[in-house]
Amino acid sequence: MTNVLKYVTISSHMGEEFTQIWKALADPSRRAILDLLKERPRTTGEISSEISSLFQVSRFAVMKHLTVLEQADLIVVRRAGRERWNYLNAIPLQSIYERWLKPYEAQWAASMLRMKHFVETSGERKDIMTEQIAAKPRFDFMQIEMEVTIQAGPERVFQAITHDIASWWDETCTYKRGKMILEPEVGKRFYEDCGNGEGSLFGIVTLIEQNKLLEIDGHMGMEQPVQGFVRYELVPLGEATLLKFTHRASGKLRAGIQETYTQDWTDMIKRRLPEFIEQSK
The missing domain is CATH 1.10.10.10 (Winged helix-like DNA-binding domain superfamily/Winged helix DNA-binding domain)
Structure with a gap:
C-alpha cells in the first residue's frame, strides 16, 4: 500500500x-x-x-x-x-503526446487509422483530383508562432541558435543530411554544407542583435518558388529565457506544409534545442 x-x-x-x-x-x-x-x-x-x-x-x-x-x-x-x-x-500539445501517448504507440494502431482514412476518403478522391487539376495556381500564406521557456540565459541560447545550430538541428530537415551552418552576421548565409562544394542555401541573415534577435529570409528548405522569414526573439526571464519563434512563408505552398513544419519546429524548438543547452552546461 x-x-x-x-x-x-x-x-x-x-x-x-x-x-x-x-x-x-x-x-x-x-x-x-x-x-x-x-x-x-x-x-x-x-x-x-x-x-x-x-x-x-x-x-x-x-x-x-x-x-x-x-x-x-x-x-x-x-x-x-x-x-x-x-x-x-503546438508545444504543450506535443508535450502531452510525448508524456502519455508516444510511449504506448503501436504500429497496428497507426495502420488502422490509415486504413480508416483511406476507406472514408477513397470515394471522394476522384472528384478532389479533378478539382485540383482544374484549379488555378494559388498564392498561399503560412505562419507559425511558438513560445518556449529555456532554462539558460539569453547569451547561451543565442550561442546555441547561431554557432551551435548544427548540434541540435534535425538532420531529416535537410536535403542530404548535411551539416547546418549559420553565419551570424547581416548578409551572411544559413545553409546546409554537404561537403565537396555541395549544399543548399536555406536563407540569408537580415537582422541580428546580439543575445536578443535573429531574423533570416529564405525558403527554409521549402520547394520554391516560396519566400520565407524566420525570427528568433529572446526575452530574459530571471535565469531563464523566453524564446519567441516565428516562421512565415508565402508563395505556392504544397498541401499540408504548415502541419509538417509545425511538427518539425515543435520538435526542434521545444525538445532538441533545450536538451542540447542543458546537456552542454
Missing part, C-alpha cells in the same frame, strides 16, 4: 505542469477554437463570430475562452494594428 501511495503522489506531482492544459481542453468551445486555429491563424473577431454562432455564446464568453487558452500557452497572440491575431501553439 505504501508503494501505491508513493506512486500516486509522484504521478500527481509530475502532472501538475499539465493542469492548466487539461482544464483548457475540457471545454468544447475551447477545443473548437483550437480546431479553427489548426487550419490557420485567425483574428479575435473571426473566432468570436464563428464560436458565437456555433455554441450560441456571447463575445464576452469567447474572450474568456481565449484568455484561458492563452494562459495555458495553447495559443499565442500577436497584435497587428487594431487587430488581435491568434495562433495555435
Whole structure:
C-alpha cells in the first residue's frame, strides 16, 4: 500500500505542469477554437463570430475562452494594428503526446487509422483530383508562432541558435543530411554544407542583435518558388529565457506544409534545442 501511495503522489506531482492544459481542453468551445486555429491563424473577431454562432455564446464568453487558452500557452497572440491575431501553439500539445501517448504507440494502431482514412476518403478522391487539376495556381500564406521557456540565459541560447545550430538541428530537415551552418552576421548565409562544394542555401541573415534577435529570409528548405522569414526573439526571464519563434512563408505552398513544419519546429524548438543547452552546461 505504501508503494501505491508513493506512486500516486509522484504521478500527481509530475502532472501538475499539465493542469492548466487539461482544464483548457475540457471545454468544447475551447477545443473548437483550437480546431479553427489548426487550419490557420485567425483574428479575435473571426473566432468570436464563428464560436458565437456555433455554441450560441456571447463575445464576452469567447474572450474568456481565449484568455484561458492563452494562459495555458495553447495559443499565442500577436497584435497587428487594431487587430488581435491568434495562433495555435503546438508545444504543450506535443508535450502531452510525448508524456502519455508516444510511449504506448503501436504500429497496428497507426495502420488502422490509415486504413480508416483511406476507406472514408477513397470515394471522394476522384472528384478532389479533378478539382485540383482544374484549379488555378494559388498564392498561399503560412505562419507559425511558438513560445518556449529555456532554462539558460539569453547569451547561451543565442550561442546555441547561431554557432551551435548544427548540434541540435534535425538532420531529416535537410536535403542530404548535411551539416547546418549559420553565419551570424547581416548578409551572411544559413545553409546546409554537404561537403565537396555541395549544399543548399536555406536563407540569408537580415537582422541580428546580439543575445536578443535573429531574423533570416529564405525558403527554409521549402520547394520554391516560396519566400520565407524566420525570427528568433529572446526575452530574459530571471535565469531563464523566453524564446519567441516565428516562421512565415508565402508563395505556392504544397498541401499540408504548415502541419509538417509545425511538427518539425515543435520538435526542434521545444525538445532538441533545450536538451542540447542543458546537456552542454
